[in-house]
Amino acid sequence: xxxxxxxxxxxxxxxxxxxxxxxxxxxxxxxxxxxxxxxxxxxxxxxxxxxxxxxxxxxxxxxxxxxxxxxxxxxxxxxxxxxxxxxxxxxxxxxxxxxxxxxxxxxxxxxxxxxxxxxxxxxxxxxxxxxxxxxxxxxxxxxxxxxxxxxxxxxxxxxxxxxxxxxxxxxxxxxxxxxxxxxxxxxxxxxxxxxxxxxxxxxxxxxxxx
Amino acid sequence: xxxxxxxxxxxxxxxxxxxxxxxxxxxxxxxxxxxxxxxxxxxxxxxxxxxxxxxxxxxxxxxxxxxxxxxxxxxxxxxxxxxxxxxxxxxxxxxxxxxxxxxxxxxxxxxxxxxxxxxxxxxxxxxxxxxxxxxxxxxxxxxxxxxxxxxxxxxxxxxxxxxxxxxxxxxxxxxxxxxxxxxxxxxxxxxxxxxxxxxxxxxxxxxxxx
Numbered sequence: 001x002x003x004x005x006x007x008x009x010x011x012x013x014x015x016x017x018x019x020x021x022x023x024x025x026x027x028x029x030x031x032x033x034x035x036x037x038x039x040x041x042x043x044x045x046x047x048x049x050x051x052x053x054x055x056x057x058x059x060x061x062x063x064x065x066x067x068x069x070x071x072x073x074x075x076x077x078x079x080x081x082x083x084x085x086x087x088x089x090x091x092x093x094x095x096x097x098x099x100x101x102x103x104x105x106x107x108x109x110x111x112x113x114x115x116x117x118x119x120x121x122x123x124x125x126x127x128x129x130x131x132x133x134x135x136x137x138x139x140x141x142x143x144x145x146x147x148x149x150x151x152x153x154x155x156x157x158x159x160x161x162x163x164x165x166x167x168x169x170x171x172x173x174x175x176x177x178x179x180x181x182x183x184x185x186x187x188x189x190x191x192x193x194x195x196x197x198x199x200x201x202x203x204x205x206x207x208x209x210x
Numbered sequence: 211x212x213x214x215x216x217x218x219x220x221x222x223x224x225x226x227x228x229x230x231x232x233x234x235x236x237x238x239x240x241x242x243x244x245x246x247x248x249x250x251x252x253x254x255x256x257x258x259x260x261x262x263x264x265x266x267x268x269x270x271x272x273x274x275x276x277x278x279x280x281x282x283x284x285x286x287x288x289x290x291x292x293x294x295x296x297x298x299x300x301x302x303x304x305x306x307x308x309x310x311x312x313x314x315x316x317x318x319x320x321x322x323x324x325x326x327x328x329x330x331x332x333x334x335x336x337x338x339x340x341x342x343x344x345x346x347x348x349x350x351x352x353x354x355x356x357x358x359x360x361x362x363x364x365x366x367x368x369x370x371x372x373x374x375x376x377x378x379x380x381x382x383x384x385x386x387x388x389x390x391x392x393x394x395x396x397x398x399x400x401x402x403x404x405x406x407x408x409x410x411x412x413x414x415x416x417x418x419x420x
Binding site: 077078079081082083115116123124128131138 | 287288289291292293296297325326333334337338341348
């Protein structure tokens with residue numbers, strides 16, 4: 001079988017919402033985590049321990065789709081922004097290319113398109129995300145780059161917009177809706193080679209995506 | 211006149227050795243610094259204030275060669291490694307491309323070829339240098355990438371080797387010799403589209419380069 005989906009960052013804030021959705025949807029999945037104990041078990045999900053800061057090429061075996069939703073998080077230093085968000089992503093793309101992956105879904109960020117337009121404190125992170133996205137685009141691996149607004153932990157509504165809202169107060173989106181968008185892109189294998197902005201909105205995710 | 215050499219990082223540890231050499235060699239030079247007071251005046255050197263973290267495209271006017279020897283230095287945080295060593299270099303390359311620069315001399319670092327082979331503490335810096343070099347190589351701007359060993363402040367000997375010494379104790383090079391190598395690459399307009407390792411050695415710089 002060569003049609004599994006690899007989720008890198010399975011125990012992260014988006015990953016832990018996405019993995020049960022993939023299980024429920026019956027999508028064969030390999031969930032990569034640094035520490036198995038941090039992820040609940042689900043039917044149809046193979047949990048594999050691996051570390052983005054080390055060699056992890058083995059986890060790509062038998063996978064034709066990849067989701068990168070790993071992030072160093074706000075509580076770590078900028079060394080992890082370099083090592084995980086930027087270099088970890090670059091390494092994942094290199095492995096995806098090597099393994100002939102057919103779709104690489106990158107969870108990027110609002111503002112990654114133009115890091116210098118962002119607030120000073122966010123710039124290192126936005127540079128990391130920008131260059132991770134750039135590496136994916138240049139790799140030739142078919143990509144879906146998602147750029148969600150400010151992430152929130154409220155329940156998802158199942159509705160989004162892919163147009164950047166004018167008011168900065170509206171430039172946010174529940175993590176649960178981002179996970180639903182990822183699921184939808186995997187189901188449809190689309191859109192490919194596009195960058196999609198995601199914000200809370202009025203359009204049903206199934207209509208907005210693909 | 212469109213044959214000036216732009217030095218980005220003129221008041222840095224290598225830049226402040228290079229600028230007087232360029233003056234002495236009669237090479238028309240634009241020395242970019244954040245703060246004019248930090249650089250001695252020399253005949254034939256135009257000093258221009260600009261900041262790598264802001265817009266600096268104007269300093270490229272009339273320049274056909276560029277030297278990037280700016281560095282955030284060991285006393286700043288990793289935010290500056292992102293903003294100066296990585297993003298500043300990327301911006302400089304973009305401007306060089308826009309202005310049709312004929313040679314971009316990048317002062318990179320030993321270990322930038324394979325950041326993960328370096329010591330853990332150095333990895334963020336080596337990733338920044340790796341991706342700065344990669345951006346230059348991919349830009350299409352004719353490049354000379356110099357990867358010096360551990361930099362020292364002893365007087366230059368005028369002699370180097372471009373082969374990595376086996377003993378780690380020998381993997382160093384005086385900054386003054388690096389500046390002499392830069393001068394030589396500019397004089398010859400060569401080598402182009404090559405990565406050159408530089409360590410203390412036995413070969414005269416004029417013979418080793420170009």
